[in-house]
Amino acid sequence: MSMTMDPSGSTALFADLDVEVELDAPLAGHTWYAVGGRADALVRPRSPEALSTLLRRCHRNAVRVRVLGSGANLLVADEGVEGVVILLDAPCWKELRLNAEGPVTMARVGAGRDLAKTIHDTARASLAGLEPLIGIPAQVGGAIRMNAGGKFGAIGDVVRSVGLVSWDGTERTYAHDEIRFGYRHSELPPGIVTWAVLALTPADPVELRERSKAISAYKSSVQPLAANSAGCMYKNPVDPATGQRVSAGLLIDRAGLKGTRVGGAVVSTQHGNFLCTEPGARAQDLIDLSALVAEETFRRTGIRLEREVVFWRRGEG
Ligand SMILES: Cc1cc2nc3c(=O)[nH]c(=O)nc-3n(C[C@H](O)[C@H](O)[C@H](O)COP(=O)(O)OP(=O)(O)OC[C@H]3O[C@@H](n4cnc5c(N)ncnc54)[C@H](O)[C@@H]3O)c2cc1C
CATH class of the missing domain: 3.30.465.10 (Uridine Diphospho-n-acetylenolpyruvylglucosamine Reductase; domain 3)
Known part of the structure; x- marks a missing residue:
C-alpha cells in the first residue's frame, strides 16, 4: 500500500477534511453479490469541497481511489482493494x-x-x-x-x-x-x-x-431479482455472422450452461446471463465461474462474451 495511513486512523490524507473514514472496511455488504474483501479505507465525503481536496491529496500521494455506487454491478476480489474507496452517501449527494x-x-x-x-x-x-x-x-x-x-x-x-x-x-x-x-x-x-x-x-x-x-x-x-447477482454478467455480443447483437443469456443457455456451478457461485436456471452467489460463496468462485462460462460459450457457439460486471482486484481496475 503506497499510502500514508497509520494504524490509528489519523492520516495526512484525511486531516481537517469533512469526511467519515472507516479503515480496513469490509465491502461485501456494499455489493449485491455480498462477497469479497476489504478496502484499506472507505471514505464518505460530506461536501463537494471535501471530495475535491481528498482527491487532490490522493493524487499527489499516488493513492489509488475507486468509487462505489450501490454495488449492483460490482465484484470485489477476496483479497480486497488497496487505497481509498469513496461512497457518496452523505445528504449533499442525494x-x-x-x-x-x-x-x-x-x-x-x-x-x-x-x-x-x-x-x-x-x-x-x-x-x-x-x-x-x-x-x-x-x-x-x-x-x-x-x-x-x-x-x-x-x-x-x-x-x-x-x-x-x-x-x-x-x-x-x-x-x-x-x-x-x-x-x-x-x-x-x-x-x-x-x-x-x-x-x-x-x-x-x-x-x-x-x-x-x-x-x-x-x-x-x-430476471431472477431475488437472487444475489449483479444482473447480467456479460454484455449482449455482436454476432459476427449477422452484425446484430444477440442475447448473451440465450447463448449461455444454448451452450447448456444454466445451473453450472463453481463452489458457491451458480449460473441462474432462470436467466443464463445471471451468475448468482449462494451463502458461503467466495468472490473467486464467481471469477472462476465467469471464466468458465465465457470459455465454454465461445467453444460451443464461436461468439466471445465481454464482461459487463466490473471486477475490483488489488493493483487493477
Ligand atoms: C438484479 C439486478 C438487475 C439488473 N438489471 C440491469 C438492467 O436491466 N440494465 C442494466 O443496465 N443494468 C442492470 N443491472 C446492473 C446494475 O444495476 C447497473 O450496472 C447499475 O448502473 C450499477 O449502478 P451502481 O450504482 O450499483 O454501480 P456500482 O455497481 O456500485 O459500480 C459500477 C461501476 O460504476 C462506477 N461508479 C459508481 N458510482 C459512480 C460515480 N458516482 N461516478 C463514477 N463512477 C461510478 C464504479 O466505480 C464501477 O466501476 C442489474 C443489477 C442487478 C443486481
Whole structure:
C-alpha cells in the first residue's frame, strides 16, 4: 500500500477534511453479490469541497481511489482493494431539484441518490423519462457510468449534462454530446460523477402509471431479482455472422450452461446471463465461474462474451 495511513486512523490524507473514514472496511455488504474483501479505507465525503481536496491529496500521494455506487454491478476480489474507496452517501449527494423549462422539466440529481427513489419521485410529479429504468438497482452516478438501461431505453437518453470530479480533484461539467453514451458504457473521462441534469417530460399520470407497471411486470418476469447477482454478467455480443447483437443469456443457455456451478457461485436456471452467489460463496468462485462460462460459450457457439460486471482486484481496475 503506497499510502500514508497509520494504524490509528489519523492520516495526512484525511486531516481537517469533512469526511467519515472507516479503515480496513469490509465491502461485501456494499455489493449485491455480498462477497469479497476489504478496502484499506472507505471514505464518505460530506461536501463537494471535501471530495475535491481528498482527491487532490490522493493524487499527489499516488493513492489509488475507486468509487462505489450501490454495488449492483460490482465484484470485489477476496483479497480486497488497496487505497481509498469513496461512497457518496452523505445528504449533499442525494438531492433532487425539479425546475420547469418550457415543455420539459430539468431534474438536477445528486450522483449518490438511489435510482429507484428518483424514478418514484419524478413519476409522482407526473414526469416521464426515467420509467424505462424501473427494476435497475443503482445510484444515479453508477447508472450514468454504466449507461444503465435495457429494452425500454437507457439513462443516457435523458441526460443533459453531468458534473464530474477527475481523480486529480478538478471539477468539470460535461454536456450530453461530449459524453457519448453507448451500450452499457459512457465515454466520460475517469473520475467521480457528482450530479446530473436530466430532461424529463410532463406526462399523463394514469398513462405513466400503466407504462411503469408494464415495465415492472416485464422485468420481474425475465430476471431472477431475488437472487444475489449483479444482473447480467456479460454484455449482449455482436454476432459476427449477422452484425446484430444477440442475447448473451440465450447463448449461455444454448451452450447448456444454466445451473453450472463453481463452489458457491451458480449460473441462474432462470436467466443464463445471471451468475448468482449462494451463502458461503467466495468472490473467486464467481471469477472462476465467469471464466468458465465465457470459455465454454465461445467453444460451443464461436461468439466471445465481454464482461459487463466490473471486477475490483488489488493493483487493477
Ligand atoms: C438484479 C439486478 C438487475 C439488473 N438489471 C440491469 C438492467 O436491466 N440494465 C442494466 O443496465 N443494468 C442492470 N443491472 C446492473 C446494475 O444495476 C447497473 O450496472 C447499475 O448502473 C450499477 O449502478 P451502481 O450504482 O450499483 O454501480 P456500482 O455497481 O456500485 O459500480 C459500477 C461501476 O460504476 C462506477 N461508479 C459508481 N458510482 C459512480 C460515480 N458516482 N461516478 C463514477 N463512477 C461510478 C464504479 O466505480 C464501477 O466501476 C442489474 C443489477 C442487478 C443486481
